[in-house]
Amino acid sequence: MKKKLLPLTPKAYTDSARIAGYNFAYLDEGTKRMIRRAILKAVAIPGHQVPFGSREMPLPYGWGTGGIQITAALIGPEDVLKVIDQGSDDTTNAVSIRQFFAKTSDVRTTERTSEASLIQTRHRIPETPLKPGQIIVYQVPIPEPLRFLEPRETETRKMHALSEYGLMHVKLYEDVAMHGRIATAYGYPVLVNGRYLMSPSPIPKFDNPKLHRMPALQLFGAGREKRIYAVPPYTEVKSLDFEDYPFSVEYLEQACALCGADRSYLDEIITDDQGTRLYVCSDTDYCRQRRNAGHKNPSAGMVPLAAAKLRKEQ
Amino acid sequence: MASLMEKPILQAQQVSKFFGTRAGCRDVSFTLWPGEVLGIVGESGSGKTTLLNTLAGQWPASGGRVQYDSGANGVIPFNEISEPQRRYFLRTQWGMVHQNPRDGLRMRVSAGANVGERLMALGERHYGRIRAEVLKWLEKVEIDADRVDDFPQAFSGGMLQRLQIARNLVTRPRLVLMDEPTGGLDVSVQARLLDLLRNLVSELELSLIIVTHDLAIVRLLAHKVMVMRQGEVVEAGLTDQVLDDPQQPYTQLLVSSVIQP
16 A cells, blocks of 8 residues: 655655655655754854754764754755765765765765755865855754853853853963964854854864855754754854954965865875875865866875975965 | 942842742841942851842842942842843952852863953953953962963962952952852961952952951951841941940850950
C-alpha cells in the first residue's frame, strides 16, 4: 500500500526520485516548518540568536548538524547545492553532506560558487563574491561570542537584551596586552546592524570584511546549541576593534603555489619532515577557476620554514 | 562630611526583606550623606549582607523604599526602577566589593582587564587610554605596574581585595557598598587595606557603606554605625557615641566582647 503523504508536501517534492521511506530532504515537513519559522525570526532580528528544536541528524555534533538542518529546511527541487569545508569541496565532511542531499532530495550539486543557489560552509566564505539571491549557510559550533568570558547563559542573554557589550572588548584588551595586537584570528566578534554582538562562526578574520553588506542571505545554524541566527542581505557588519588598534586583515607573504593568487586565503601544506611547506588557495573552486583561466605561479614551489611570514593589508 | 546645602545620597525607609516568613532584615531606615561612611555591624546571620543586597536591588525588597540621589538624574527610587536602569547605575555610579574577591573579579582575565572592564562597559574604545587609567589605579591601590598582565590566580588575598577595589573605583562611583572587605585577611594586611581605604574615601569623597563584624574597622573608618541583630537595627548613631556609650544590652555585649590585647 502506498503511504499517503502529508498534504503540506509540495507536489514537486513528491515527484522527485529519492530513497523510499524518507521525506524529501530527510526532515519531516513539520520540522522543516519549525526551522523556517526560526529562520524568519532570525532574519527579522539580524544577529539575534533564535532558539529552535534541533533534531538528531545522521552525523555527529560538531560536523554541521545545525547547518544541515537549515539546508534541509530550505532546499527545494530547483536548488543547486554546494558544500564546502574550510573552503574545500573535496574534504570528507563536504563530500558526505553533498552526497546526503543528493540522495535524500535529488537536487543538483555543484562545486562552482557562482552556479550554486545554496552554499553550506564550514569555516570559510568563498573567495568569489556572492550574488543577490544566493544563500550561504554556516555551521556554528558555539553561537555565543561571550561564552568564554561569561559562562552563565542567563547573564549573556541579559547582556544581549541590554546591549551590554563592554565585556567583548575585555577579550580584545587581553589580546593587545599579551600580544601587542589583536591576535584573535578566527571567530572574530562582530556587531550586526549596530545592535547585536555576533560570532561569525570560526571563519578566519580574513573573511570578516565579506560579511559586511553581503548581497547574499547569511544563515548560521548551531545544532548542538539549538540556535539559529542570520544576517540579511546588505546588512552592516562591523568587526570590533580599538580606536588605536583598528581591525585589519593579514595576508601571507606567499602567493598560491598553483594559481599565483596573492589576495586569497592560503592553506599551509607541510610536504616533508624538514618543515618545507606548500601554500595553496583554501578555496579549491576559486583556485581551479584561476588555473583554468591560465593563471599560474611563475615561482611555484615549496617554501622553506623561515620564509613563511605574515604581512598586513596596507 | 556633609555640608548643609547637600542632599542625602541614599535614604532607606523601612526596608524589609523576607524569605518566606523569616525576616532577612526588617524595617531598616537610615540616611547616608555624600562623603559619609556608614558601618553596619552585627553577628553572623543578623541580616547585614541581606540588607546590602536589598539596597543594591540584587534581591527585590519585600517592603520599604530606597531613594538614591543620582546627581544629574535626580532622586530615583532604586528598588523600583527597571533592571536595565539598575544595572546601568550599578556599573557606573555604584560599586560593590565582595567579601570573597573571587566573586567580584573575573579570574580568567588579567588584572589589567579586570580593572579596565568597567571603562570598556562605559564605551571607552581607546586601548592606550584604558591602559593608562588601569596603571594609574593599580598604583593607587599599591599593586606594582609589572603585575598588570598577571592573572588574579597569581595574586595574594590582600592583593586580590585591592584589585577588586580598583576595579570598582575606576569609574569614580559615588557610592560603594563593601561586604566584609577585610574578612579572611591577616591582621597586618587588614591594617594596610584599611589605611588605603581611608585615604581613597577622603580623596574621592566616596560615600561608603561597609558591612563588618569587626568593631575596630568601624571605629577607624565609619562616621556612623548601625548595630543589627536578628534582622533589625537595635542601635544607631555616631560611631564614637555608640561604641563608647552603648545603650542597648546587645550593643554592650558586642562592645565588651572585643578582646583587648
